[in-house]
Amino acid sequence: MSSDNTNEIRLFSNMQIWYHKHIIHVIMFLIITGTPLVSPTFSWLAYLFGIPFSVFSGISATDQIIHTGIQVCRIVHRGIGVVWIIISIPFIMSMLPKIFKWDATPHKDADETWMQYIKDGVIDSKTVYIDLKYPKKMGKYNIFQMLVVWGVAGLCILMLVSGVLLSVRTSLNPDFAAILRTLHLAGYVAMLIFLIIHIYLAVHPINSAGYKAIFKTGTDTIEHAKKKHPGLFKNKS
């Protein structure tokens, strides 16, 4: 967090903006190519992927087009997974040095107990999302956002690790591979639920300044930030 000029405060670095934009594309492609691999219920999606290839290969039967579509999905899904790993490297390298000072890491006052910190965080979140008023103590993220940030980071690691291992599953113990597949599926469902909440709150007027910051400027006005994120302007231990 830094100030570019006297009226603005920087909420997101250029690297964070760059990574967030790219991860949207990555997750979108992973979902549309991964969904047909989950169940034959979504074979219509595989069919859509198979159609362009059927034109060149000359296949016309529906089951063959689905077969081709599934193969396309498997290849693209793995390729996009590799892209995700590659773009994550510079992001992680830039975030690691300041991970303990990051706003998504809880920072309580020196004279405050953890219980009080959590209680105030919950009350602040209620104030914003239920009472629709400005919070009293909230920093850049509320307590639930902090939980979600770390939860999603863990989820992403789970998806990447299980996905990479599943791509070489013939070398693994079949029972272990079955567990990995189940974890990958559970992670996928959890990711979908997270995205519903995340997208709703991202486009909600309550977070319009944050939306502008993450997609465009990376900054917020100090006047607004002091009202919405008063905790940003306090010294924390």
Place this chain on the structure above:
Amino acid sequence: MQNQSKKKMVCFDSQACLKCFSCAIGCSTENRVRLQRDKNYNIEKSVSEKLDYYNYITPVYSETGTFPNVLAVTALKHCKHCSIPQCLEICPTKAITKKDSGAVVIDEDLCVGCQACRDACPYDIPQYSPETGRSYKCILCYDRLDAGLRTACDVACPSVAIFSGDEDYVKAEAQKRVENYTKIFDKPFIAYGIDEINSQVGTLQYITIAPVENQDEYLIPKSPRSFTATARDVIKVGGVIAGAATLAVVGLHARHWKKNRENSPFNNKEEK
């Protein structure tokens, strides 16, 4: 053997088995003949290639008990053709179909080798071949049964320990044998698969006659369950409930916002 009902069945009678394994050889031979018929293989090629993934019956030997009361058991590991095939439910390419005869068949031309079928199978049956990148399992000789012929393992068996045909005929013969064995050996026997086994498997088209006390050794557990299939069901139901609950909460919050936004500082245009 009559050819009246569409449903077909095969039965392995463990007590009549001589352990000659002609069934496994007959199965492999029949599949090599199928390659000549369907894949343009000549006889020499179909005989000389290893093609171990076309051996749909695998004998599995085990010993149970303590010396001197040891029982040697040879089970036959093969697809049991469940009435609720989990492999079919999970296959993303719809490469697995259930024939009118009840046979559950992998179309190898449509299989992408993802091995989801193996993960979902409560009996751990489909075998993946790294050589071809596809999965294989018994097809219940559906082509032979549909043509009024007996399965290859049945034809090969010299002691009628395997018999196949219309479901009614096989069921009646199996039940008769179970009654006889129960009387002769004075312990309960089962024709495993005639009655529903559990909600994940249903009934079977490839049934097994064995002593109840040795079901596990004969690879016919009382209530087989696949971790993947069970977890998948839980995730499916949990996902739908969680997704619906999330959408409901989001909808309620949007309604709450719409009703109360007039007095909220976040409704200010300057916020944006």
